[in-house]
Amino acid sequence: MIVTTAAANKESLLKRLDGMRQIPTIPAVLAPLLHYLEQPVEQVDVHTVADLIAQDKSLAAQCLQMANSPLFGRSQKAESLRGAIVGLGIHRVSDIAMSCSVLNLLPAKNGGIDPIVFWEHSLGCALVCRRFARKINFADPGKAYLAGLLHDLGVIVNLWALPQEFRGAYEVAREEGIPLHEAEQKVLGFTHCDSGGLLAERWELPPDLVEVVAYHHAPQQSVNHTALVTLVELSDLLCRMTGLNYGYVEKRQVNLLEEPGFAALARQCPPLKNFDWARLTFELDSYMDEVHTLVRSIYRS
Protein backbone atom coordinates (compact mmCIF):
# COMPACT_ATOMS: atom_id res chain seq x y z
CA MET A 1 0.00 0.00 0.00
CA ILE A 2 2.75 2.39 1.03
CA VAL A 3 4.82 1.36 -1.96
CA THR A 4 1.88 2.05 -4.26
CA THR A 5 1.37 5.48 -2.74
CA ALA A 6 5.05 6.29 -3.01
CA ALA A 7 5.12 5.09 -6.60
CA ALA A 8 2.02 7.12 -7.39
CA ASN A 9 3.58 10.19 -5.83
CA LYS A 10 6.73 9.74 -7.81
CA GLU A 11 4.70 9.20 -10.94
CA SER A 12 2.77 12.38 -10.29
CA LEU A 13 5.97 14.23 -9.54
CA LEU A 14 7.44 13.06 -12.82
CA LYS A 15 4.37 14.31 -14.64
CA ARG A 16 4.57 17.67 -12.94
CA LEU A 17 8.23 17.96 -13.80
CA ASP A 18 7.56 16.99 -17.39
CA GLY A 19 4.81 19.56 -17.60
CA MET A 20 7.01 22.34 -16.33
CA ARG A 21 7.95 24.92 -18.86
CA GLN A 22 10.92 26.12 -16.92
CA ILE A 23 12.61 23.01 -15.71
CA PRO A 24 16.13 23.91 -14.63
CA THR A 25 18.49 22.99 -17.44
CA ILE A 26 21.99 21.87 -16.68
CA PRO A 27 24.16 24.97 -16.36
CA ALA A 28 26.03 25.59 -19.60
CA VAL A 29 29.45 25.32 -17.99
CA LEU A 30 28.81 22.22 -15.84
CA ALA A 31 28.71 19.42 -18.41
CA PRO A 32 31.71 20.55 -20.48
CA LEU A 33 33.78 21.19 -17.35
CA LEU A 34 32.91 17.83 -15.83
CA HIS A 35 33.68 16.18 -19.14
CA TYR A 36 36.92 18.11 -19.71
CA LEU A 37 38.25 17.35 -16.25
CA GLU A 38 37.77 13.64 -16.71
CA GLN A 39 40.94 13.41 -18.81
CA PRO A 40 44.36 12.82 -17.27
CA VAL A 41 45.50 15.79 -15.24
CA GLU A 42 48.61 16.35 -17.40
CA GLN A 43 46.41 17.05 -20.38
CA VAL A 44 44.23 19.62 -18.67
CA ASP A 45 45.00 23.12 -19.88
CA VAL A 46 44.58 26.45 -18.07
CA HIS A 47 43.43 28.37 -21.12
CA THR A 48 40.75 25.89 -22.08
CA VAL A 49 39.29 25.92 -18.57
CA ALA A 50 39.45 29.71 -18.36
CA ASP A 51 37.77 30.03 -21.79
CA LEU A 52 35.04 27.59 -20.80
CA ILE A 53 34.20 29.59 -17.70
CA ALA A 54 34.60 32.99 -19.36
CA GLN A 55 31.78 32.22 -21.81
CA ASP A 56 29.46 33.43 -19.08
CA LYS A 57 30.68 36.86 -18.01
CA SER A 58 28.69 37.14 -14.80
CA LEU A 59 29.73 33.63 -13.85
CA ALA A 60 33.35 34.55 -14.47
CA ALA A 61 33.00 37.60 -12.22
CA GLN A 62 31.44 35.52 -9.43
CA CYS A 63 34.22 32.96 -9.78
CA LEU A 64 36.84 35.62 -9.34
CA GLN A 65 35.10 36.92 -6.25
CA MET A 66 34.96 33.43 -4.77
CA ALA A 67 38.52 32.63 -5.75
CA ASN A 68 39.65 35.64 -3.73
CA SER A 69 37.93 34.37 -0.59
CA PRO A 70 40.04 32.76 2.15
CA LEU A 71 37.76 29.73 1.79
CA PHE A 72 39.47 28.77 -1.42
CA GLY A 73 42.99 29.44 -0.36
CA ARG A 74 43.59 32.93 -1.65
CA SER A 75 47.19 33.90 -1.05
CA GLN A 76 47.22 37.05 -3.14
CA LYS A 77 44.41 38.75 -4.95
CA ALA A 78 43.79 37.44 -8.45
CA GLU A 79 42.68 40.00 -11.03
CA SER A 80 41.69 37.55 -13.74
CA LEU A 81 40.36 34.03 -14.07
CA ARG A 82 43.69 32.87 -15.43
CA GLY A 83 45.43 34.50 -12.51
CA ALA A 84 43.08 32.65 -10.17
CA ILE A 85 43.82 29.36 -11.91
CA VAL A 86 47.55 29.98 -11.66
CA GLY A 87 47.18 30.75 -7.94
CA LEU A 88 44.67 28.11 -6.94
CA GLY A 89 44.98 25.40 -9.54
CA ILE A 90 42.62 24.23 -12.24
CA HIS A 91 40.55 21.95 -10.06
CA ARG A 92 39.93 24.49 -7.35
CA VAL A 93 38.77 27.10 -9.87
CA SER A 94 36.65 24.51 -11.65
CA ASP A 95 35.04 23.67 -8.31
CA ILE A 96 34.27 27.34 -7.88
CA ALA A 97 32.83 27.68 -11.39
CA MET A 98 30.62 24.65 -10.93
CA SER A 99 29.49 25.94 -7.52
CA CYS A 100 28.42 29.29 -8.92
CA SER A 101 26.78 27.81 -11.97
CA VAL A 102 24.65 25.40 -9.94
CA LEU A 103 23.76 27.80 -7.16
CA ASN A 104 22.75 30.46 -9.68
CA LEU A 105 19.84 28.17 -10.53
CA LEU A 106 18.22 29.01 -7.22
CA PRO A 107 15.26 31.26 -7.93
CA ALA A 108 15.32 34.71 -6.36
CA LYS A 109 13.84 35.18 -2.90
CA ASN A 110 10.38 33.75 -3.03
CA GLY A 111 7.97 34.34 -0.20
CA GLY A 112 9.96 33.67 2.91
CA ILE A 113 12.55 31.29 1.54
CA ASP A 114 15.89 32.96 1.33
CA PRO A 115 18.08 31.50 -1.44
CA ILE A 116 21.12 32.74 0.46
CA VAL A 117 20.69 30.07 3.12
CA PHE A 118 20.61 27.33 0.46
CA TRP A 119 23.70 28.79 -1.15
CA GLU A 120 25.39 28.82 2.22
CA HIS A 121 24.32 25.30 3.06
CA SER A 122 25.37 23.84 -0.31
CA LEU A 123 28.68 25.64 -0.44
CA GLY A 124 29.36 24.90 3.22
CA CYS A 125 28.51 21.25 2.72
CA ALA A 126 30.81 21.06 -0.31
CA LEU A 127 33.72 22.48 1.70
CA VAL A 128 33.03 20.23 4.70
CA CYS A 129 32.79 17.18 2.41
CA ARG A 130 36.20 17.94 0.95
CA ARG A 131 37.74 18.62 4.34
CA PHE A 132 36.22 15.48 5.84
CA ALA A 133 37.25 13.41 2.77
CA ARG A 134 40.87 14.52 3.16
CA LYS A 135 40.90 13.76 6.86
CA ILE A 136 39.66 10.20 6.41
CA ASN A 137 41.77 9.54 3.28
CA PHE A 138 38.76 9.25 1.04
CA ALA A 139 40.01 8.46 -2.46
CA ASP A 140 38.63 11.52 -4.28
CA PRO A 141 38.20 14.72 -2.23
CA GLY A 142 37.38 16.67 -5.42
CA LYS A 143 34.46 14.36 -6.06
CA ALA A 144 33.40 14.79 -2.44
CA TYR A 145 33.30 18.56 -2.95
CA LEU A 146 31.13 18.24 -6.03
CA ALA A 147 28.86 15.75 -4.28
CA GLY A 148 28.40 18.12 -1.35
CA LEU A 149 27.68 20.99 -3.70
CA LEU A 150 25.02 19.10 -5.64
CA HIS A 151 23.41 17.02 -2.90
CA ASP A 152 20.41 19.34 -2.53
CA LEU A 153 19.73 19.68 -6.24
CA GLY A 154 16.19 18.57 -5.41
CA VAL A 155 15.62 21.71 -3.33
CA ILE A 156 16.26 23.74 -6.49
CA VAL A 157 13.81 21.53 -8.38
CA ASN A 158 11.16 21.95 -5.69
CA LEU A 159 11.63 25.69 -5.60
CA TRP A 160 11.12 25.83 -9.36
CA ALA A 161 8.44 23.21 -9.77
CA LEU A 162 6.24 23.66 -6.70
CA PRO A 163 7.17 26.94 -5.01
CA GLN A 164 3.95 27.27 -3.00
CA GLU A 165 3.86 23.68 -1.80
CA PHE A 166 7.56 23.67 -1.05
CA ARG A 167 7.19 26.83 0.97
CA GLY A 168 4.50 25.02 2.98
CA ALA A 169 6.86 22.14 3.64
CA TYR A 170 9.66 24.51 4.60
CA GLU A 171 7.37 26.30 7.07
CA VAL A 172 6.39 22.98 8.67
CA ALA A 173 10.07 22.02 8.97
CA ARG A 174 10.91 25.36 10.55
CA GLU A 175 8.01 25.42 12.97
CA GLU A 176 8.43 21.84 14.12
CA GLY A 177 12.23 21.92 14.03
CA ILE A 178 12.32 18.74 11.94
CA PRO A 179 14.55 17.82 8.98
CA LEU A 180 13.40 19.36 5.69
CA HIS A 181 13.00 15.99 3.95
CA GLU A 182 10.64 14.78 6.67
CA ALA A 183 8.49 17.88 6.26
CA GLU A 184 8.52 17.48 2.48
CA GLN A 185 7.38 13.88 2.83
CA LYS A 186 4.52 15.02 5.07
CA VAL A 187 3.41 17.95 2.95
CA LEU A 188 4.39 17.01 -0.61
CA GLY A 189 4.44 13.23 -0.42
CA PHE A 190 7.98 13.15 -1.77
CA THR A 191 11.32 14.69 -0.86
CA HIS A 192 14.03 16.73 -2.53
CA CYS A 193 15.90 13.43 -2.87
CA ASP A 194 13.18 12.12 -5.19
CA SER A 195 12.93 15.26 -7.29
CA GLY A 196 16.70 15.84 -7.26
CA GLY A 197 17.33 12.24 -8.32
CA LEU A 198 15.07 12.72 -11.33
CA LEU A 199 16.81 15.92 -12.37
CA ALA A 200 20.26 14.43 -11.84
CA GLU A 201 19.32 11.56 -14.14
CA ARG A 202 17.89 13.93 -16.69
CA TRP A 203 21.05 16.00 -16.58
CA GLU A 204 22.99 12.77 -17.09
CA LEU A 205 25.22 13.41 -14.11
CA PRO A 206 27.70 10.62 -13.31
CA PRO A 207 26.05 7.66 -11.50
CA ASP A 208 27.82 8.35 -8.18
CA LEU A 209 26.49 11.91 -8.08
CA VAL A 210 23.00 10.71 -9.00
CA GLU A 211 23.12 8.38 -5.98
CA VAL A 212 24.30 11.20 -3.71
CA VAL A 213 21.44 13.43 -4.81
CA ALA A 214 18.87 10.65 -4.51
CA TYR A 215 20.00 8.89 -1.31
CA HIS A 216 21.82 11.37 0.91
CA HIS A 217 19.10 11.00 3.54
CA ALA A 218 19.09 7.20 3.25
CA PRO A 219 22.59 5.99 2.38
CA GLN A 220 21.53 2.40 3.00
CA GLN A 221 19.51 2.60 -0.22
CA SER A 222 22.57 3.53 -2.22
CA VAL A 223 23.50 0.74 -4.63
CA ASN A 224 27.08 1.26 -5.74
CA HIS A 225 28.37 4.34 -3.97
CA THR A 226 27.43 3.99 -0.31
CA ALA A 227 30.74 5.44 0.92
CA LEU A 228 30.43 8.70 -1.04
CA VAL A 229 26.73 8.98 -0.23
CA THR A 230 27.45 8.47 3.49
CA LEU A 231 30.31 10.96 3.42
CA VAL A 232 27.87 13.55 2.10
CA GLU A 233 25.15 12.51 4.53
CA LEU A 234 27.45 12.96 7.55
CA SER A 235 28.83 16.28 6.29
CA ASP A 236 25.29 17.49 5.60
CA LEU A 237 24.26 16.55 9.13
CA LEU A 238 27.25 18.34 10.61
CA CYS A 239 26.38 21.46 8.61
CA ARG A 240 22.77 21.32 9.72
CA MET A 241 23.81 21.00 13.37
CA THR A 242 25.90 24.17 13.01
CA GLY A 243 25.19 27.56 11.52
CA LEU A 244 25.35 26.13 7.99
CA ASN A 245 21.79 24.86 8.23
CA TYR A 246 18.74 25.72 6.14
CA GLY A 247 18.07 28.89 8.12
CA TYR A 248 16.31 27.18 11.01
CA VAL A 249 17.28 24.96 13.93
CA GLU A 250 16.47 21.25 13.89
CA LYS A 251 15.58 20.29 17.44
CA ARG A 252 17.22 16.93 17.55
CA GLN A 253 20.14 14.91 18.78
CA VAL A 254 22.46 13.41 16.19
CA ASN A 255 24.84 10.52 16.77
CA LEU A 256 26.93 10.32 13.61
CA LEU A 257 28.30 6.88 14.46
CA GLU A 258 24.83 5.41 14.38
CA GLU A 259 23.97 6.74 10.95
CA PRO A 260 23.24 4.07 8.33
CA GLY A 261 26.11 3.70 5.91
CA PHE A 262 28.71 4.57 8.53
CA ALA A 263 30.15 1.04 8.47
CA ALA A 264 30.43 1.11 4.68
CA LEU A 265 32.35 4.38 4.77
CA ALA A 266 34.56 3.13 7.60
CA ARG A 267 35.45 0.03 5.58
CA GLN A 268 36.69 2.23 2.77
CA CYS A 269 38.32 4.85 5.02
CA PRO A 270 40.08 3.25 8.02
CA PRO A 271 40.89 6.60 9.73
CA LEU A 272 37.19 6.96 10.38
CA LYS A 273 37.39 4.26 13.07
CA ASN A 274 39.25 6.56 15.41
CA PHE A 275 38.13 9.89 14.04
CA ASP A 276 38.21 13.18 15.95
CA TRP A 277 34.64 14.34 15.34
CA ALA A 278 34.92 17.04 17.97
CA ARG A 279 37.78 18.77 16.18
CA LEU A 280 36.03 18.67 12.80
CA THR A 281 32.94 20.12 14.47
CA PHE A 282 34.89 22.97 16.04
CA GLU A 283 36.67 23.64 12.75
CA LEU A 284 33.31 24.28 11.10
CA ASP A 285 33.14 27.55 13.04
CA SER A 286 35.64 29.03 10.60
CA TYR A 287 33.73 27.82 7.56
CA MET A 288 30.57 29.32 8.93
CA ASP A 289 32.01 32.81 9.17
CA GLU A 290 33.73 32.68 5.80
CA VAL A 291 30.78 31.15 3.97
CA HIS A 292 28.40 33.76 5.39
CA THR A 293 30.72 36.58 4.35
CA LEU A 294 31.36 35.21 0.88
CA VAL A 295 27.77 34.37 -0.04
CA ARG A 296 26.47 37.68 1.18
CA SER A 297 29.11 39.57 -0.77
CA ILE A 298 28.25 37.62 -3.93
CA TYR A 299 24.58 38.46 -3.45
CA ARG A 300 25.31 42.11 -2.83
CA SER A 301 27.13 42.38 -6.14
Next chain:
Amino acid sequence: MITAPLESAAIEGAPDAELVRIRDLVYQVAGIFHPDNKLRLLLDRCGRRMKELKTNTLHEYLECLTVKPIRQKELIALLNEITIGETCFFRNQPQLDALRQIVMPKIMEAKAPLPVRHLRFWSAGCSTGEEPYTLSMLLLEESDARLKDWIVEIVATDLNERSLAHAKIAVYGSYSTRNLPPHYRQKYFAPLGDQLQLGPPARSAVNFSRANLADHDSPPFTNGVDVIFCCNVLIYFDLASKRRVIQSFYRDLLPHGYLFLGHSESLYGVSDDFRLVHFPGATAYVKGERPPEGRQ
Protein backbone atom coordinates in the same frame (compact mmCIF):
# COMPACT_ATOMS: atom_id res chain seq x y z
CA MET B 1 50.46 24.43 -18.40
CA ILE B 2 49.56 24.39 -14.77
CA THR B 3 48.24 21.18 -13.44
CA ALA B 4 48.86 20.93 -9.72
CA PRO B 5 46.10 22.45 -7.62
CA LEU B 6 47.27 24.23 -4.54
CA GLU B 7 46.30 21.89 -1.76
CA SER B 8 46.61 24.15 1.22
CA ALA B 9 43.61 26.40 1.24
CA ALA B 10 44.12 29.23 3.73
CA ILE B 11 41.30 27.99 5.87
CA GLU B 12 42.88 24.58 5.99
CA GLY B 13 46.40 25.84 6.35
CA ALA B 14 48.07 28.22 8.65
CA PRO B 15 47.96 31.97 8.99
CA ASP B 16 51.03 31.58 11.21
CA ALA B 17 52.79 28.26 11.62
CA GLU B 18 53.93 28.90 15.21
CA LEU B 19 50.47 29.96 16.30
CA VAL B 20 48.97 26.86 14.75
CA ARG B 21 51.53 24.76 16.63
CA ILE B 22 50.47 26.45 19.86
CA ARG B 23 46.82 25.84 18.95
CA ASP B 24 47.56 22.16 18.37
CA LEU B 25 49.57 21.90 21.59
CA VAL B 26 46.73 23.42 23.59
CA TYR B 27 44.29 21.01 21.95
CA GLN B 28 46.51 18.00 22.53
CA VAL B 29 47.24 18.79 26.15
CA ALA B 30 44.07 20.50 27.30
CA GLY B 31 41.43 19.43 24.75
CA ILE B 32 40.40 23.01 23.92
CA PHE B 33 40.34 23.81 20.22
CA HIS B 34 40.64 27.24 18.61
CA PRO B 35 39.25 27.14 15.06
CA ASP B 36 40.92 29.39 12.49
CA ASN B 37 38.48 32.22 13.12
CA LYS B 38 39.41 32.19 16.83
CA LEU B 39 43.17 32.16 16.28
CA ARG B 40 43.29 35.90 16.79
CA LEU B 41 41.87 35.35 20.26
CA LEU B 42 44.55 32.76 20.99
CA LEU B 43 47.19 35.15 19.69
CA ASP B 44 45.87 37.80 22.04
CA ARG B 45 46.09 35.39 25.01
CA CYS B 46 49.63 34.38 24.00
CA GLY B 47 50.47 38.07 23.67
CA ARG B 48 49.55 38.70 27.29
CA ARG B 49 51.80 35.87 28.42
CA MET B 50 54.61 37.01 26.12
CA LYS B 51 54.48 40.46 27.63
CA GLU B 52 54.78 38.91 31.08
CA LEU B 53 57.71 36.72 30.02
CA LYS B 54 59.27 39.49 27.92
CA THR B 55 59.46 37.25 24.87
CA ASN B 56 59.19 38.94 21.50
CA THR B 57 58.24 36.25 19.04
CA LEU B 58 55.80 33.36 18.91
CA HIS B 59 58.75 31.15 18.14
CA GLU B 60 60.36 32.05 21.46
CA TYR B 61 57.06 31.67 23.24
CA LEU B 62 56.50 28.24 21.72
CA GLU B 63 59.87 27.27 23.19
CA CYS B 64 58.67 28.43 26.60
CA LEU B 65 55.71 26.09 26.20
CA THR B 66 57.62 23.11 24.91
CA VAL B 67 61.32 22.96 25.75
CA LYS B 68 62.18 25.38 28.52
CA PRO B 69 62.04 24.19 32.15
CA ILE B 70 59.11 26.51 32.82
CA ARG B 71 56.98 24.78 30.20
CA GLN B 72 54.47 23.13 32.52
CA LYS B 73 53.98 26.24 34.59
CA GLU B 74 53.69 28.35 31.46
CA LEU B 75 51.14 26.06 29.90
CA ILE B 76 48.95 26.44 32.98
CA ALA B 77 49.42 30.20 32.87
CA LEU B 78 48.32 30.19 29.21
CA LEU B 79 45.31 27.99 29.98
CA ASN B 80 44.35 30.45 32.72
CA GLU B 81 44.49 33.25 30.16
CA ILE B 82 42.41 31.20 27.72
CA THR B 83 39.66 30.49 30.23
CA ILE B 84 39.74 33.84 31.98
CA GLY B 85 36.34 35.46 32.12
CA GLU B 86 34.68 32.27 30.92
CA THR B 87 32.55 32.03 34.03
CA CYS B 88 29.29 33.87 33.66
CA PHE B 89 25.57 33.26 33.80
CA PHE B 90 24.06 31.78 30.62
CA ARG B 91 27.53 31.24 29.27
CA ASN B 92 26.62 28.80 26.51
CA GLN B 93 23.11 29.40 25.21
CA PRO B 94 23.05 26.63 22.55
CA GLN B 95 24.08 24.16 25.26
CA LEU B 96 21.28 25.36 27.54
CA ASP B 97 18.78 25.18 24.66
CA ALA B 98 19.87 21.62 23.96
CA LEU B 99 19.41 20.74 27.61
CA ARG B 100 15.94 22.23 27.82
CA GLN B 101 14.57 21.28 24.42
CA ILE B 102 16.18 17.93 23.69
CA VAL B 103 18.03 16.38 26.63
CA MET B 104 15.46 16.92 29.38
CA PRO B 105 12.54 15.47 27.40
CA LYS B 106 14.66 12.40 26.62
CA ILE B 107 15.68 11.92 30.26
CA MET B 108 12.15 12.50 31.53
CA GLU B 109 10.84 9.97 29.06
CA ALA B 110 13.44 7.41 30.18
CA LYS B 111 12.54 7.99 33.84
CA ALA B 112 8.78 8.30 33.43
CA PRO B 113 8.04 4.67 34.39
CA LEU B 114 9.97 4.97 37.69
CA PRO B 115 7.98 5.35 40.92
CA VAL B 116 9.95 8.41 42.06
CA ARG B 117 10.32 11.24 39.60
CA HIS B 118 13.73 12.58 40.38
CA LEU B 119 16.23 14.56 38.27
CA ARG B 120 19.82 15.05 39.37
CA PHE B 121 22.31 17.50 37.88
CA TRP B 122 25.97 17.84 38.83
CA SER B 123 28.03 20.91 38.10
CA ALA B 124 31.56 19.53 38.50
CA GLY B 125 34.06 22.35 38.97
CA CYS B 126 31.38 24.97 39.56
CA SER B 127 33.81 27.77 40.46
CA THR B 128 31.84 30.74 41.86
CA GLY B 129 28.43 29.24 41.13
CA GLU B 130 27.26 30.88 37.89
CA GLU B 131 26.77 27.57 36.11
CA PRO B 132 24.69 25.71 38.73
CA TYR B 133 22.64 28.85 39.44
CA THR B 134 21.90 29.25 35.73
CA LEU B 135 20.62 25.66 35.79
CA SER B 136 18.67 26.37 38.93
CA MET B 137 16.86 29.31 37.33
CA LEU B 138 16.16 27.41 34.11
CA LEU B 139 14.66 24.54 36.06
CA LEU B 140 12.66 26.80 38.37
CA GLU B 141 11.08 28.32 35.27
CA GLU B 142 9.61 24.92 34.55
CA SER B 143 8.70 23.93 38.09
CA ASP B 144 5.01 24.66 37.56
CA ALA B 145 4.89 23.12 34.12
CA ARG B 146 6.56 19.94 32.95
CA LEU B 147 8.64 19.59 36.14
CA LYS B 148 5.58 19.90 38.34
CA ASP B 149 5.75 16.40 39.81
CA TRP B 150 9.50 16.10 39.72
CA ILE B 151 12.06 16.45 42.47
CA VAL B 152 15.02 18.36 41.06
CA GLU B 153 18.42 18.32 42.69
CA ILE B 154 21.50 20.29 41.66
CA VAL B 155 24.82 19.31 43.17
CA ALA B 156 27.73 21.69 42.65
CA THR B 157 31.31 20.91 43.60
CA ASP B 158 34.63 22.66 43.41
CA LEU B 159 38.08 22.19 44.85
CA ASN B 160 38.50 25.82 45.81
CA GLU B 161 36.98 26.83 49.18
CA ARG B 162 37.06 30.54 48.33
CA SER B 163 35.12 29.99 45.12
CA LEU B 164 32.56 27.97 47.04
CA ALA B 165 32.23 30.67 49.70
CA HIS B 166 31.65 33.23 46.94
CA ALA B 167 29.07 30.93 45.35
CA LYS B 168 27.14 30.58 48.58
CA ILE B 169 26.95 34.37 49.08
CA ALA B 170 25.80 34.61 45.45
CA VAL B 171 26.74 38.24 44.83
CA TYR B 172 27.86 39.01 41.29
CA GLY B 173 29.28 41.93 39.35
CA SER B 174 28.48 43.13 35.88
CA TYR B 175 31.01 40.84 34.17
CA SER B 176 29.44 37.65 35.53
CA THR B 177 25.96 38.84 34.68
CA ARG B 178 26.73 40.22 31.21
CA ASN B 179 24.71 37.50 29.43
CA LEU B 180 21.90 37.43 31.97
CA PRO B 181 18.56 37.90 30.15
CA PRO B 182 16.44 40.75 31.63
CA HIS B 183 13.67 38.33 32.59
CA TYR B 184 15.99 36.36 34.87
CA ARG B 185 17.65 39.49 36.21
CA GLN B 186 14.32 40.92 37.33
CA LYS B 187 12.79 37.70 38.56
CA TYR B 188 15.66 36.10 40.46
CA PHE B 189 18.11 38.87 41.45
CA ALA B 190 18.05 41.84 43.78
CA PRO B 191 20.48 44.77 43.58
CA LEU B 192 23.15 44.91 46.27
CA GLY B 193 25.15 48.11 45.89
CA ASP B 194 26.34 48.10 42.30
CA GLN B 195 26.15 44.32 42.18
CA LEU B 196 23.39 41.73 41.99
CA GLN B 197 22.52 39.09 44.55
CA LEU B 198 20.68 35.94 43.63
CA GLY B 199 17.55 35.42 45.72
CA PRO B 200 16.78 32.43 47.96
CA PRO B 201 14.58 30.38 45.59
CA ALA B 202 17.33 29.85 43.04
CA ARG B 203 20.03 29.58 45.71
CA SER B 204 18.32 26.97 47.83
CA ALA B 205 18.00 24.59 44.89
CA VAL B 206 21.78 24.16 44.70
CA ASN B 207 23.85 22.09 47.14
CA PHE B 208 27.50 23.15 47.19
CA SER B 209 30.27 20.84 48.39
CA ARG B 210 34.01 20.77 48.23
CA ALA B 211 35.32 17.89 46.13
CA ASN B 212 38.51 17.11 44.27
CA LEU B 213 37.70 15.51 40.93
CA ALA B 214 41.16 13.98 40.85
CA ASP B 215 40.46 11.88 43.93
CA HIS B 216 40.14 8.25 43.13
CA ASP B 217 36.60 7.98 44.33
CA SER B 218 34.02 10.55 43.42
CA PRO B 219 31.93 11.86 46.30
CA PRO B 220 28.95 9.63 47.16
CA PHE B 221 26.41 12.37 46.53
CA THR B 222 27.27 12.37 42.82
CA ASN B 223 26.16 8.80 42.17
CA GLY B 224 23.26 8.28 39.84
CA VAL B 225 23.16 11.69 38.16
CA ASP B 226 21.31 12.46 34.95
CA VAL B 227 23.49 15.28 33.63
CA ILE B 228 27.04 16.36 34.45
CA PHE B 229 28.40 19.76 33.48
CA CYS B 230 32.18 19.92 33.60
CA CYS B 231 33.28 22.99 31.70
CA ASN B 232 36.92 24.03 31.32
CA VAL B 233 37.97 21.92 34.31
CA LEU B 234 39.57 18.87 32.73
CA ILE B 235 41.95 21.05 30.77
CA TYR B 236 44.22 21.36 33.79
CA PHE B 237 44.54 17.61 34.36
CA ASP B 238 47.18 15.36 32.91
CA LEU B 239 46.01 12.52 30.68
CA ALA B 240 45.98 9.86 33.39
CA SER B 241 43.95 12.06 35.74
CA LYS B 242 41.58 13.01 32.95
CA ARG B 243 40.96 9.35 32.21
CA ARG B 244 40.31 8.66 35.86
CA VAL B 245 37.84 11.53 36.15
CA ILE B 246 36.04 10.52 32.97
CA GLN B 247 35.77 6.93 34.18
CA SER B 248 34.23 8.09 37.40
CA PHE B 249 31.81 10.31 35.45
CA TYR B 250 30.92 7.23 33.46
CA ARG B 251 30.11 5.36 36.65
CA ASP B 252 28.21 8.27 38.18
CA LEU B 253 25.99 8.90 35.16
CA LEU B 254 22.78 6.94 34.74
CA PRO B 255 22.54 4.95 31.49
CA HIS B 256 20.65 7.71 29.70
CA GLY B 257 22.92 10.41 31.17
CA TYR B 258 24.70 13.28 29.44
CA LEU B 259 28.07 14.90 29.97
CA PHE B 260 28.46 18.52 28.83
CA LEU B 261 31.91 20.05 28.47
CA GLY B 262 32.96 23.63 27.77
CA HIS B 263 32.62 25.23 24.36
CA SER B 264 35.23 23.79 21.98
CA GLU B 265 36.35 21.28 24.61
CA SER B 266 36.90 17.69 23.50
CA LEU B 267 37.39 14.21 24.99
CA TYR B 268 39.26 12.95 21.93
CA GLY B 269 42.06 10.64 23.00
CA VAL B 270 40.80 10.65 26.58
CA SER B 271 37.88 8.28 26.53
CA ASP B 272 36.38 5.70 24.20
CA ASP B 273 33.56 5.07 26.61
CA PHE B 274 31.62 8.18 25.78
CA ARG B 275 30.12 9.02 22.37
CA LEU B 276 29.99 12.52 20.99
CA VAL B 277 26.48 13.64 20.07
CA HIS B 278 25.48 16.81 18.26
CA PHE B 279 22.76 19.31 19.03
CA PRO B 280 22.16 22.56 17.19
CA GLY B 281 25.27 24.59 17.94
CA ALA B 282 26.38 22.36 20.81
CA THR B 283 27.83 18.95 21.54
CA ALA B 284 27.65 16.56 24.49
CA TYR B 285 28.79 13.08 25.40
CA VAL B 286 26.57 10.08 26.07
CA LYS B 287 27.56 6.70 27.44
CA GLY B 288 28.70 4.24 24.79
CA GLU B 289 27.61 0.64 24.76
CA ARG B 290 30.76 -0.88 26.18
CA PRO B 291 31.42 -0.87 29.91
CA PRO B 292 34.56 1.01 30.91
CA GLU B 293 36.04 -1.63 33.19
CA GLY B 294 39.39 -3.00 32.14
CA ARG B 295 39.85 -0.48 29.35
CA GLN B 296 41.80 2.70 29.13
